[in-house]
Amino acid sequence: MIRLVGLTKTYPEGSYALRDVHLEVGRGEFVFVTGSSGAGKTTLLRLLLRQETPTRGQIFLDGQDLAALPRSRVSAHRRSIGVVFQDFKLIRRKHALDNVAYVLNVQGVSRAEQRRRAYLALKGVGLHHRLGLTPAALSAGEQQRVAIARAVVTEPALLLADEPTGNLDPDLAVEIMRLFREINARGTTVLVATHDRDLVRRMQRRTVVLEHGQLVDAGVSS
């Protein structure tokens, strides 16, 4: 599903964020990308989300070279991916239901269908009783579950998560990982960037290790 060929990303001052990375991730896999801060995990996710383009090499998603993706198709590409961020990135003035429904709204789904599917997604993360609250009225764990509901409500083939447990205590982190495992069990490919090695060990999934932008361990596909 994902194929990186000699992927390299440098920044203007010349430092490498990623350096000649070769990697393949199959459909339906659950993969952790680990490494210390600055290893290149977030850059990899930004490249997959087409927030950035590679300096060299190629990055394929379902055979499509993302570097060659025209600007006019970037939004459609992002709509095909679910994404979860460390800082949740919820729209503050919208309540939980509308935050989840927003991605369906973007796709042109009818208002009634948006609400029905957003409700089911929130129910899937155990937050349907909090759907009328804005992010400010939700705990950090609840906000992250809303973000996960938003990421999966369109039933994407790929879910990206960038340090999704970075702002949560250990018990909540385990709870979030349980949700990711359930999503993966339904066939969604899940790619989680995290520096939490304890969590990665407990989950026992394929783990890709980056150090200073270079791939030092591609892990073993399950």
Place this chain on the structure above:
Amino acid sequence: MGRLRYFVSDAADEWRHSPGVNVVATATLASALFVAGLMTLVLSNVHARIVQVRSDAPVDVFLEDGVSEAARADLERRLAAIPGVGEVRHVGKDEALRRFRESFGGVADLVTDLEANPLPASLEVMLAPRTDGAEVASRIRRDLEREDGVEEIRYDQAWLDRVDALLSLARVGGAGVALLVFAAVAFVMASVLRLAVYARRDEIEIMLLVGATPAFVRGPFLVAGLFHGLVASVVSVALVEVARRAALGWGSSHPAAILGLVAGRPLDGGLVAVVVGTGLAVGLVGAFLAVRGIRA
């Protein structure tokens, strides 16, 4: 339709959550449109006054004595068909005499001492407001001077030239000022709305990251711009009328004849529509300039 409904509801939702920046944007636009409305009021009043002055100096087509009713009617018809001719009035010999007596009371006896009324009948031609008066008058002379029944055609060429020059100045000046005001207001509006966009930059980033197209993100801002324009223009038109009445009220107790010249008539329906249309256009253009930088 569903998308437009979302743009409207999201713009309204944003108003509720950030009233401050929206009130500032509307007030800024209303202030600028108020100034533009006052200028429109003054220019329209001055223009109307000049048109009125020109109609006080008609083109006179003097008729020969004994011209038949049919010939006179034919001349009237031909005059009315000339582009730029507003109204054609028949002034009979008796009416001409009455006017002479009114104008020259002291020497009126000179005429009454004669056995017959020596003053000729005439066709008084009023020029339409938006025409080149000197050109129309010259065409009337060219077309009708040699016709049977026409004794003489008379008008004040120099006066018409001066009035036409003033009218052109009022129109060109008005258009130039309107263009400058439009550009300045659109720039100010864009700056204020850019603040609104900046205040929502995190939200915009989130929307783009989850797959919203730039057009989808821009939509509510454009609707909000239109709404700012509508509210601001309606408020400014009301304020112009309040200011006009206040000025006339003050002028009634002070010797300020110029107030009647520049504010005697309110903005008519057409000019109100122009101000509201300008408000909508400025709101939309300002919003567009503010959000054009939003890209995936």
